[in-house]
Amino acid sequence: MASDHTRSAILAAAERLYADRGFGDVTLRDIVAEANVNLAAVNYHFGSKDELIAELFVTRSIATNRERLRELKAAEEQGGGRAPIEVILRALVGPTLRGCLGPQNQRSTAARFMIRASIESVPPIRRIKNREIDHLRKFAGAMRRALPERSEVDIYWGLNFALAMAHHTIRESERLTKLSEGKCDLDDVEDVVARVVSVATMALTAGKVEAKPRALARDAR
Amino acid sequence: MASDHTRSAILAAAERLYADRGFGDVTLRDIVAEANVNLAAVNYHFGSKDELIAELFVTRSIATNRERLRELKAAEEQGGGRAPIEVILRALVGPTLRGCLGPQNQRSTAARFMIRASIESVPPIRRIKNREIDHLRKFAGAMRRALPERSEVDIYWGLNFALAMAHHTIRESERLTKLSEGKCDLDDVEDVVARVVSVATMALTAGKVEAKPRALARDAR
DNA sequence: TTGCAATTCAAACAGTTGTATGAAACTATC
DNA sequence: GATAGTTTCATACAACTGTTTGAATTGCAA
Structure with a gap:
């Protein structure tokens, strides 16, 4: 159910950014920008960072x-x-x-x-x-x-x-x-x-x- | 020169706190509280965290x-x-x-x-x-x-x-x-x-x- | 004592962070 | 095509962070 698109876009973007720049200086805002989704989407789909x-x-x-x-x-x-x-x-x-x-x-x-x-x-x-x-x-x-x-x-x-x-x-x-x-x-x-x-x-x-x-x-x- | 007291109090307190609780959740405010010195003392004596x-x-x-x-x-x-x-x-x-x-x-x-x-x-x-x-x-x-x-x-x-x-x-x-x-x-x-x-x-x-x-x-x- | 530098202090600053909210847009079912 | 449920969105929130500021205090030398 549900398109799942946003969810996996976040996962992919997060993995890429964390891999490249480390956990230290990648914020949720970086991730949602890379994934082209709304900031609130992370908490909606995953609960927390x-x-x-x-x-x-x-x-x-x-x-x-x-x-x-x-x-x-x-x-x-x-x-x-x-x-x-x-x-x-x-x-x-x-x-x-x-x-x-x-x-x-x-x-x-x-x-x-x-x-x-x-x-x-x-x-x-x-x-x-x-x-x-x-x-x-x-x-x-x-x-x-x-x-x-x-x-x-x-x-x-x-x-x-x-x-x-x-x-x-x-x-x-x-x-x-x-x-x-x-x-x-x-x-x-x-x-x-x-x-x-x-x-x-x-x-x-x-x-x-x-x-x-x-x-x-x-x-x- | 200088009493050096504050400086070493900070070093000792920081080492103790970092050792016990890790770098992740120890703030400068925790350190200066433990060392009984002012918040600005860290930047004064060390430049930065x-x-x-x-x-x-x-x-x-x-x-x-x-x-x-x-x-x-x-x-x-x-x-x-x-x-x-x-x-x-x-x-x-x-x-x-x-x-x-x-x-x-x-x-x-x-x-x-x-x-x-x-x-x-x-x-x-x-x-x-x-x-x-x-x-x-x-x-x-x-x-x-x-x-x-x-x-x-x-x-x-x-x-x-x-x-x-x-x-x-x-x-x-x-x-x-x-x-x-x-x-x-x-x-x-x-x-x-x-x-x-x-x-x-x-x-x-x-x-x-x-x-x-x-x-x-x-x-x- | 006077003067000057080094130190301490309270307060504020500036920025960032993750998270919450409530309305809007969408989707699918009946 | 109305309805209910899901998803998206802009925005605000609240808290915390390291750092700076400028005035007060201290210590020391002349």
């Missing part, structure tokens, strides 16, 4: 999460309930990286929006991210099944580090490019995925984390 | 960077111009982690402020962070000297991943605690440092990153 942002983020976010789970489920089914750790990690970080990196000039608005969201972190988005724990638990479960001999703590640390490398690389992609003077090619997404997965796998499978090698620190002093 | 935030961040930031370089220099001198990679990495991530983690109830205001700064990322702080590249280059140089047979690209990726693990762990420490139901002990800072250093070292020293193991992805489909 925060709910608009939340809807934008949730839409993209569940798309990524669905893809993640799809890959995970496929892998576990093929392996009879147990998937190789590399494949699990690839399902965890692949969709996010693919959704946010890739050749700059062909990055979708959605991708650029998600990068913004991971850099700026405004309240409505932070609230949503906090609800992501249940989703991550599914990966923790799969990882435990893949590495039953590994301690739970190590599993969680491995999961944490995998997400760390993926998200940080997205957040700081510009800086890494500058620091490496272009030598790190962030457009080759599959190479980035491979690197993250490879390191995370090592973290999770390497011989037991040796008991706190503090000796090293002492040597350094 | 952004400059106040910048000074707060810069102070803590150069303290950390100095500590990093001190550790790095000590290590390289002891090794005759070449330090073990673990020690370099420890110098890179140790000071930051020690400055931000540790038992919650004994975290300094400064530590809590820096955590905020790494979570919320406001414009004045982002501007400063962007100038950190020269500082990181020094570590990249040391790492190249430590691993001369390694390609530059791999060095930069290793550096990136080390910072990723450290910063993400700080940013998301609450979530990791919740996800792991307290099993990951973020109060044991030296253990966290050891884990990050250990994984980053593996990333940098493991046999050449095998040429894009895309086969794995294909298997998973």
Whole structure:
């Protein structure tokens, strides 16, 4: 029902503006101007500015999460309930990286929006991210099944580090490019995925984390 | 000259409030109320709100960077111009982690402020962070000297991943605690440092990153 | 003490923000 | 084609923001 036209025009304009200029300096007035609709339309259709942002983020976010789970489920089914750790990690970080990196000039608005969201972190988005724990638990479960001999703590640390490398690389992609003077090619997404997965796998499978090698620190002093 | 009292009262109050409630909802009026000074004092002593935030961040930031370089220099001198990679990495991530983690109830205001700064990322702080590249280059140089047979690209990726693990762990420490139901002990800072250093070292020293193991992805489909 | 600069203060300013209102325009159903 | 419900619109609102102003006060030197 209803033409829906105004609603989606707002969503599109907001995503574009937020992606380009960040949440900080885009006002509702900017958005309605870009969308060619009336100022009051935002509150009419979304209730508030925060709910608009939340809807934008949730839409993209569940798309990524669905893809993640799809890959995970496929892998576990093929392996009879147990998937190789590399494949699990690839399902965890692949969709996010693919959704946010890739050749700059062909990055979708959605991708650029998600990068913004991971850099700026405004309240409505932070609230949503906090609800992501249940989703991550599914990966923790799969990882435990893949590495039953590994301690739970190590599993969680491995999961944490995998997400760390993926998200940080997205957040700081510009800086890494500058620091490496272009030598790190962030457009080759599959190479980035491979690197993250490879390191995370090592973290999770390497011989037991040796008991706190503090000796090293002492040597350094 | 001058009593300086007002100035430091503002700095202290601002750091406390920002640490507790974030940059988003702390106004100049909140700060001057907490500091028991006049509203105009902020602009008089700092020029603007952004400059106040910048000074707060810069102070803590150069303290950390100095500590990093001190550790790095000590290590390289002891090794005759070449330090073990673990020690370099420890110098890179140790000071930051020690400055931000540790038992919650004994975290300094400064530590809590820096955590905020790494979570919320406001414009004045982002501007400063962007100038950190020269500082990181020094570590990249040391790492190249430590691993001369390694390609530059791999060095930069290793550096990136080390910072990723450290910063993400700080940013998301609450979530990791919740996800792991307290099993990951973020109060044991030296253990966290050891884990990050250990994984980053593996990333940098493991046999050449095998040429894009895309086969794995294909298997998973 | 006098004079001068540095500091503090209350008050106002200027601008922006997200949101609410109530009338107008539209749409579809009977 | 009247009616009821939805959507759009111009406009106003109310609150809050960082910043400025100019007068008062303070501190220090001559």
